[in-house]
Structure formats: C-alpha cells, structure tokens
Amino acid sequence: MSTTLIRLPVERAHQLKALAAHKNLTMADLVAELIDAETNRLGISDEIGLxxxxxxxxxxxxxxxxxxxxxxxxxxxxxxxxxxxxxxxxxxxxxxxxxxxxxxxxxxxxxxxxxxxxxxxxxxxxxxxxxxxxxxxxxxxxxx
Structure with missing residues (x-):
C-alpha cells in the first residue's frame, strides 16, 4: 500500500487530529470519510473513482x-x-x-x-x- 504526505498548515493539522479523535477515527480514515462525503455530495464519485x-x-x-x-x-x-x-x-x-x-x-x-x-x-x-x-x-x- 503506497502512502503520500499532505502538507497542511499546523492549525489545520491540529483541527484534523481533533476531529479524528472526536470521531474515534485514524486521520487516514477521517480523510477518506471526508473525501467520500464530498464526492458523493457533488455527485462525482463515479467520475473520480478510487x-x-x-x-x-x-x-x-x-x-x-x-x-x-x-x-x-x-x-x-x-x-x-x-x-x-x-x-x-x-x-x-x-x-x-x-x-x-x-x-x-x-x-x-x-x-x-x-x-x-x-x-x-x-x-x-x-x-x-x-x-x-x-x-x-x-x-x-x-x-x-
């Protein structure tokens, strides 16, 4: 499984960590959840794929x-x-x-x-x- 580094401002990284902790998710799972929600909301999940x-x-x-x-x-x-x-x-x-x-x-x-x-x-x-x-x-x- 390949991974990549995403650069975020420190403030956003802290927000992401706090949100993941609040939802009892790993940061990777939280990002996946956010991507899925947004692509579904925009109706582009089939177009973007995996x-x-x-x-x-x-x-x-x-x-x-x-x-x-x-x-x-x-x-x-x-x-x-x-x-x-x-x-x-x-x-x-x-x-x-x-x-x-x-x-x-x-x-x-x-x-x-x-x-x-x-x-x-x-x-x-x-x-x-x-x-x-x-x-x-x-x-x-x-x-x-």
Missing part, C-alpha cells in the same frame, strides 16, 4: 469489470461481483480471509490493510481499509 489505476465499470451487457494495477482485469456476472463485494467487506472488518475461485481472487487481512491476490498470476495489491470498503461499495453499485 484513483491510482483502480476501476470498476458496468459494461453494456451487465457484466462488471474490475481492474487494478498489479492485480489485473476481471469481468464478472452480477452475482460474482456481489460475492466479491461482500468478501471484501468481511475481510476488511476482520472476519477472516476469503478465496473465491469463481472470481479469481484471494483476499486476506494484513495488519489493518487488505491484500487482494490474483489466483492465476499471483499479482497482488494491498489496499487501505477505506479503499477496500470503497471498492466493495463500487462493486456492489455496479452489480445492482
């Missing part, structure tokens, strides 16, 4: 396509996409690992993050919990 080469699309034939750097591209029918979404939520919420032969993915918890592995190629990528949850939401929305 960033950094992670894409979820519903194709014209109803198939859900998921692609992410290091993992690859997958196309699933709606039930399989929903199963992947539910599995991601379970793993993110520390309810065990998951191997889904139909989807071609293995998912497991690594620390607080979620590692997703392409069963066929061995390619894998680690997602922050907030990204894994957002990915699960996007898969569910594409499948419905």
């Amino acid at each position: 960033g950094y080469q992670i894409n979820v699309d519903r194709l014209e034939n109803g198939v859900v396509r998921f692609s992410a750097t290091e993992i690859g591209t997958f196309q699933w029918d709606k039930p399989t996409a929903l199963n992947v979404s539910e599995a991601l939520e379970r793993v993110t919420d520390s309810r065990g690992g998951h191997l889904d032969i139909d989807s071609g993915l293995e998912m497991r918890r690594v620390g607080t993050s979620v590692k997703v592995k392409n069963i066929e190629t061995g390619g894998e990528r680690t997602f922050a919990p907030s990204i894994a949850r957002a990915l699960a939401t996007n898969l569910r929305k594409a499948a419905l």
Whole structure:
C-alpha cells in the first residue's frame, strides 16, 4: 500500500487530529470519510473513482469489470461481483480471509490493510481499509 504526505498548515493539522479523535477515527480514515462525503455530495464519485489505476465499470451487457494495477482485469456476472463485494467487506472488518475461485481472487487481512491476490498470476495489491470498503461499495453499485 503506497502512502503520500499532505502538507497542511499546523492549525489545520491540529483541527484534523481533533476531529479524528472526536470521531474515534485514524486521520487516514477521517480523510477518506471526508473525501467520500464530498464526492458523493457533488455527485462525482463515479467520475473520480478510487484513483491510482483502480476501476470498476458496468459494461453494456451487465457484466462488471474490475481492474487494478498489479492485480489485473476481471469481468464478472452480477452475482460474482456481489460475492466479491461482500468478501471484501468481511475481510476488511476482520472476519477472516476469503478465496473465491469463481472470481479469481484471494483476499486476506494484513495488519489493518487488505491484500487482494490474483489466483492465476499471483499479482497482488494491498489496499487501505477505506479503499477496500470503497471498492466493495463500487462493486456492489455496479452489480445492482
């Protein structure tokens, strides 16, 4: 999982820390919550997506396509996409690992993050919990 540094004025950093503490969240989870709220409010969450080469699309034939750097591209029918979404939520919420032969993915918890592995190629990528949850939401929305 890659991270980046965001420079803030000291006053804003203190506000961010206080708000995170008040909501009992990590600063990363608070920033994710704020980004999700604002992109939803503006109606641009589908347009912006999850960033950094992670894409979820519903194709014209109803198939859900998921692609992410290091993992690859997958196309699933709606039930399989929903199963992947539910599995991601379970793993993110520390309810065990998951191997889904139909989807071609293995998912497991690594620390607080979620590692997703392409069963066929061995390619894998680690997602922050907030990204894994957002990915699960996007898969569910594409499948419905």
